[in-house]
Amino acid sequence: MSAVENALPQFSEVRLEEIRALIARYPHPRSALLPVLHMAQEDFGYLSMDVQTMVAKTLDLHLMAVREVVTFYTMFREKPCGTYLLEVCTNAGCMLNGADDLVRHLCDSLDIKVGQTTDDGMFTVAEVECAGACAGAPVVQINNAYHEKMDAAHMDAFIADAREKGGEK
Amino acid sequence: MIPSDPKKVTKICFDRIDIPDQLKLSVARENGAYKFLPTVLEKFDADQIIDEVKTSGLRGRGGAGFPTGLKWSFVPRNTGKPTYLLCNADEGEPGTFKDRDIMRFDPHLLIEGMIMAGFALGVHDAYIYIRGEFLHEANVLNEAIAEAYAANLLGDKILGTDYSMHLTVHRGAGAYICGEETALIESIEGKPGRPRFKPPFPAIEGFYRCPTVVNNVETLSTIPAILEHGGAWHAAIGKPNNTGMKIFSVSGHVNRPGNYEVPMGTTMRTLIEEHCGGLQHGTVPKVIIPGGSSTPWILAEHYDVPLTYDDLAKAGSMLGSGAVIVMDETADVVAVTRRLAHFYAHESCGQCTPCREGTGWIERVITRVENGQGCENDLQVLNDASVHMAGRTICALADGAAAPVLSLLKHFPDEVRSRLKEKSS
Ligand SMILES: Cc1cc2nc3c(=O)[nH]c(=O)nc-3n(C[C@H](O)[C@H](O)[C@H](O)COP(=O)(O)O)c2cc1C
Numbered sequence: 001m002s003a004v005e006n007a008l009p010q011f012s013e014v015r016l017e018e019i020r021a022l023i024a025r026y027p028h029p030r031s032a033l034l035p036v037l038h039m040a041q042e043d044f045g046y047l048s049m050d051v052q053t054m055v056a057k058t059l060d061l062h063l064m065a066v067r068e069v070v071t072f073y074t075m076f077r078e079k080p081c082g083t084y085l086l087e088v089c090t091n092a093g094c095m096l097n098g099a100d101d102l103v104r105h106l107c108d109s110l111d112i113k114v115g116q117t118t119d120d121g122m123f124t125v126a127e128v129e130c131a132g133a134c135a136g137a138p139v140v141q142i143n144n145a146y147h148e149k150m151d152a153a154h155m156d157a158f159i160a161d162a163r164e165k166g167g168e169k
Numbered sequence: 170m171i172p173s174d175p176k177k178v179t180k181i182c183f184d185r186i187d188i189p190d191q192l193k194l195s196v197a198r199e200n201g202a203y204k205f206l207p208t209v210l211e212k213f214d215a216d217q218i219i220d221e222v223k224t225s226g227l228r229g230r231g232g233a234g235f236p237t238g239l240k241w242s243f244v245p246r247n248t249g250k251p252t253y254l255l256c257n258a259d260e261g262e263p264g265t266f267k268d269r270d271i272m273r274f275d276p277h278l279l280i281e282g283m284i285m286a287g288f289a290l291g292v293h294d295a296y297i298y299i300r301g302e303f304l305h306e307a308n309v310l311n312e313a314i315a316e317a318y319a320a321n322l323l324g325d326k327i328l329g330t331d332y333s334m335h336l337t338v339h340r341g342a343g344a345y346i347c348g349e350e351t352a353l354i355e356s357i358e359g360k361p362g363r364p365r366f367k368p369p370f371p372a373i374e375g376f377y378r379c380p381t382v383v384n385n386v387e388t389l390s391t392i393p394a395i396l397e398h399g400g401a402w403h404a405a406i407g408k409p410n411n412t413g414m415k416i417f418s419v420s421g422h423v424n425r426p427g428n429y430e431v432p433m434g435t436t437m438r439t440l441i442e443e444h445c446g447g448l449q450h451g452t453v454p455k456v457i458i459p460g461g462s463s464t465p466w467i468l469a470e471h472y473d474v475p476l477t478y479d480d481l482a483k484a485g486s487m488l489g490s491g492a493v494i495v496m497d498e499t500a501d502v503v504a505v506t507r508r509l510a511h512f513y514a515h516e517s518c519g520q521c522t523p524c525r526e527g528t529g530w531i532e533r534v535i536t537r538v539e540n541g542q543g544c545e546n547d548l549q550v551l552n553d554a555s556v557h558m559a560g561r562t563i564c565a566l567a568d569g570a571a572a573p574v575l576s577l578l579k580h581f582p583d584e585v586r587s588r589l590k591e592k593s594s
Contacts, residue, residue: 025337027251027294027377033359034342038301065359072361072518073342075301091263092462092494093420095508129345129512130263130462131302134420134494135427144304 008054009044019058029059033069037076046077074128082117082124084162086155087141090127093134098151102138103127105152109159122162170201171394175405181414182390183430186274192309194316197277203322205397209285210330213396218289222392224400226412231257231348231385232461232490234478243372244290244380253376254287254295255357255383259341259348261300262461263512264492267416267428268386272299272306275390276313280336282389284327285396287334290382294335297386298353301342310338345516349564350383351375352518363518364564385490387416407433411477415491422449422497434475437467441495448497456496456580460489462509463569466576503588506577507535513570524567527558531574543589552578 011019019036023029036055037047044051047070056066070076086106090099103114106125110118117124131139136148140155147154171184180186190196198204209218223238244252256279260268271279279297287295299307314336317323325333344362346352352362354375375381391413395403404412411433417440420426424446431440437457441447448454453469459476464487467474471484478488496505514528531554537543538551555571577585 025294025335027379028358030359031339031357034301034356035340038340038342061359068361069359073301073344075343090508091512092458092505092508093264093426095505096421096494096496096500128302128343129515130261130265132260132266132269132300134264134266134418134492137420137426141302144302146302146305 008050008057009048010054011039011043011058015039015043016058023059030061030065033059033061033066034073037066037070041076046080048078080117083122085124085126085141085143087126087128088150089129089131089133089137089139089141091130093130094138097137099138102140102150102152102155106155109156123159171398173398173402175398175402178406178414178432180430181394182271182275182278182387182416183428184394185278186270191275191277192313194277194313194320197275202277203281205393206281206284206322207328209396210288210328210332213288215289215291218285218396221396221400222289225395225403226400226410227388227391227395227403228411228478229385230387230391230415230491232262232463234488237384237388240372240384241286241290241382243370244382245373246291248380250379251294252290252292252380252382254283254290254292255350255353255376255381256283256295256297256386256389257348257350257353257383258297258299258303258306258386259345259353260303260386261345261348261516262463262490262492263509264418264420264458264461264494265490266418266420267491269303269306270416270428271386271390272303273309276310277317278390278393279310279386280313280317280323282392283336284322284334285392286382286384286389288332292382293333295337296357297336297338298347298357299338299340300347301340304340307338307340314338344518345512346518346564346566349566352564353383354381361518363520364566366563408475408477408479411479415476415488417476417491417493419445419493419495421493421495422454422500423447423495424449431476433477434480436473436475437493438472440476440493441472445495448495449499451498454495455498455500456502456505456576458492458494458496458573459484460487461492461569462494462512463565463572464489465572466580468580502577502581502584503535503539506573507532507539509573510535510570513566517566517570521562521567523558524562524570527554527567528570530554531570535574538585538588541588541590543585544591545586545589547589548578548582548585 023032052066056063133139140147140150227237228234347356347362351365356362371381416430429444456466474484481488510532514532517524517528519525555574558567559571
């Protein structure tokens with residue numbers, strides 16, 4: 001919160017143009033808040049207090065109106081996560097098809113607990129609620145892309161491949 | 170193409186699902202998309218459309234099963250305010266994954282259904298509220314919408330008529346509660362998704378306090394076939410009061426999990442054995458959750474229940490969203506209940522005390538039971554916490570949270586007792 005006003009992160013001109021077009025689609029600009037937060041998270045990696053302050057200014061909202069939304073919705077992150085966010089669905093359909101074993105395997109092989117990030121900043125493991133893709137159980141979302149019918153071997157291969165490529169997604 | 174003889178219908182929403190390249194407007198059009206739309210816009214009026222939908226017997230596919238035509242008829246006209254149409258694509262009920270397939274494989278079906286519904290309701294701005302995790306599906310929809318705009322199927326003066334409608338995809342951000350229609354409205358107003366008191370119902374006061382219709386993806390995707398073939402045609406499919414086809418999302422311990430569109434009234438056994446290739450272990454299921462995790466469990470004694478709203482109600486459960494979660498003899502029902510309890514505790518929006526406190530209590534107690542630390546009194550605590558929150562809150566999330574716990578206690582008390590620290594005889 002200590003950031004000086006002009007030191008706040010800023011959206012690109014292209015983004016601001018996109019946001020103006022978006023606002024025009026709703027009866028009230030406030031409706032653009034969730035989509036704009038998605039954009040901010042995409043552009044800045046996570047929603048720091050500075051980013052939230054900037055979003056509030058962009059949409060002419062009180063900071064509290066932004067904060068209560070950021071903290072309500074699970075997809076919005078206030079802290080950075082690994083280059084690869086591995087989100088395993090552990091709800092009923094996936095649980096009945098080995099999701100808990102998969103989480104255990106990921107945590108053991110990466111030597112972290114659920115919610116933690118590896119020291120090299122590459123991988124974060126998280127459990128998520130029903131992904132709505134239960135025919136592909138167990139489902140792992142990796143940076144917003146669905147990977148279905150996952151098992152330890154698939155995940156090991158993915159991790160090895162990601163390590164080989166280094167930090168790039 | 171969907172046959173005009175109702176007896177020959179095998180698919181409605183999934184009619185074009187297997188056609189490759191369906192996402193392209195040209196391919197979708199070759200296969201019948203938007204074919205009947207000009208006739209609707211030029212020859213039908215609002216009352217006629219609403220009457221056809223009433224005649225069709227179509228009931229909402231999002232979970233509550235409310236008659237769609239009746240819902241539409243509640244929308245007041247000439248209020249001086251705009252009317253909005255919101256498509257509920259939040260698909261958050263555990264076990265449900267049907268709307269995703271419509272959106273990613275046949276987005277033009279949903280768009281066409283929304284134009285027709287919007288026309289009947291006098292809507293000029295419509296939105297698809299899609300769960301945030303469905304990024305791919307949102308992208309597919311956006312591309313399809315862009316093509317539809319370019320072909321003047323959306324936007325101003327659609328196909329040269331006087332009707333204009335704009336359509337926007339709006340992504341949620343990971344909150345089950347936003348599937349509840351009034352929470353969805355709060356959310357698309359840029360707020361936390363906390364359900365509103367009803368009445369007023371959204372049809373009267375919804376999005377920015379204007380008349381609003383919220384319908385599920387599958388519901389809206391059924392409209393083009395109903396208008397093309399007629400309400401009576403749709404009413405002749407399935408069973409009386411439970412008409413049409415329904416997509417069932419089957420998951421859990423079956424050999425071929427997936428989405429299956431079958432006529433209403435097909436039995437559970439047929440769905441699981443013929444369509445899904447039977448169970449992974451054994452021949453009879455231990456538990457079936459028939460309509461998403463919020464619906465009461467049924468056991469093998471109801472394996473032959475016809476899949477209709479009414480028959481499942483008679484069996485003590487609900488058709489819900491059509492999400493069938495199957496557990497065979499290997500399932501640990503205490504562990505499943507604990508996992509679902511965690512879900513509801515995490516997803517409770519917290520505004521009603523019975524739900525906020527009750528879901529947390531239940532999670533703590535069932536976790537202790539699962540870990541062998543429970544005592545006999547915990548069964549009573551679980552029962553009381555469930556009974557005391559169901560029906561006592563603004564929305565039905567608490568009822569959904571109570572369902573698995575009460576089902577466990579009713580059907581498997583011995584299994585619960587066998588996990589207790591001090592086993593009573
Ligand atoms: C906690 C809760 C979650 C819900 N989630 C969904 C959902 O994800 N998708 C949906 O279509 N309906 C959901 N519903 C039902 C909606 O409130 C509403 O009944 C439905 O969108 C109406 O559309 P329909 O009449 O076409 O079914 C949910 C209801 C509750 C109480």
